[in-house]
Amino acid sequence: MACTQLGSIEGVADFFVWPTLCNYYFYLYVFGAIFLIVAWRLFKSEEDRKGEGEMISSLGISAMATTSIGVIGTLVKNTQDVPLIQSDILLYMVAATVVFVLIWIFKD
Amino acid sequence: MGDFNKLVGKFLIAALLISSLFIFIVTVQSDNESIDPLRNQESFNRSLESLLENIDESTASAEEKYGVFNSEEPQRGLGGINLYSVVSVGKTFSSIVFGFFGTIIKLPLIVLGIPSTVYSLLITWLIIFVIAALWVFYKYG
Numbered sequence: 001m002a003c004t005q006l007g008s009i010e011g012v013a014d015f016f017v018w019p020t021l022c023n024y025y026f027y028l029y030v031f032g033a034i035f036l037i038v039a040w041r042l043f044k045s046e047e048d049r050k051g052e053g054e055m056i057s058s059l060g061i062s063a064m065a066t067t068s069i070g071v072i073g074t075l076v077k078n079t080q081d082v083p084l085i086q087s088d089i090l091l092y093m094v095a096a097t098v099v100f101v102l103i104w105i106f107k108d
Numbered sequence: 109m110g111d112f113n114k115l116v117g118k119f120l121i122a123a124l125l126i127s128s129l130f131i132f133i134v135t136v137q138s139d140n141e142s143i144d145p146l147r148n149q150e151s152f153n154r155s156l157e158s159l160l161e162n163i164d165e166s167t168a169s170a171e172e173k174y175g176v177f178n179s180e181e182p183q184r185g186l187g188g189i190n191l192y193s194v195v196s197v198g199k200t201f202s203s204i205v206f207g208f209f210g211t212i213i214k215l216p217l218i219v220l221g222i223p224s225t226v227y228s229l230l231i232t233w234l235i236i237f238v239i240a241a242l243w244v245f246y247k248y249g
Contacts, residue, residue, distance in 0.1 A: 099216045
């Protein structure tokens with residue numbers, strides 16, 4: 001996977017996959033950021049509704065949601081058949097999700 | 109400490125959530141002909157297969173223990189009735205707990221490189237918890 005020039009991008013899928021060609025872990029960072037933002041939003045909305053939020057359950061739910069969206073990323077591919085998210089990146093996300101779900105279920 | 113029913117319930121919910129996620133990933137990727145499916149990763153494949161195997165085994169042993177419980181004639185004991193099938197139910201479900209834990213935790217241990225000492229600490233805590241919970245379960249039902 002060589003990092004190509006922006007000029008050689010032919011379509012929308014090429015554009016989205018281009019960061020992966022330049023930095024293999026780019027979408028891992030992106031999804032990590034999405035995970036933290038979703039968890040924080042969930043925590044805040046629960047805090048507003050109930051008066052106190054549960055960070056651990058927000059992290060568990062956010063991890064499951066982010067991984068589910070990440071699966072769609074493995075289906076997007078560019079003209080050279082390079083997927084947006086490689087399977088080993090998704091595997092990292094799945095493993096982290098398993099940890100967060102376990103902590104969430106066994107928190108008390 | 110000591111609620112065995114809750115512990116087994118929590119393990120079953122965790123197994124249900126994680127197996128649902130795994131099956132969702134496999135189904136979506138195979139239906140949409142993903143070029144790099146997660147099933148190609150050996151650690152994921154092994155985890156999924158052993159999780160499904162564990163669920164099948166636990167269903168079979170739960171049904172078997174229900175049969176044993178149903179067929180037992182209750183005996184009058186001191187201050188109540190004695191049901192010996194409860195002991196075998198406890199033993200079977202404690203092995204289900206350890207089976208699920210071993211299966212579920214394997215993937216993050218391998219992929220995220222969590223040190224084996226963490227696993228040892230968790231399994232020690234779980235053994236002590238299960239023994240205490242089983243004792244309470246046998247004593248008070």
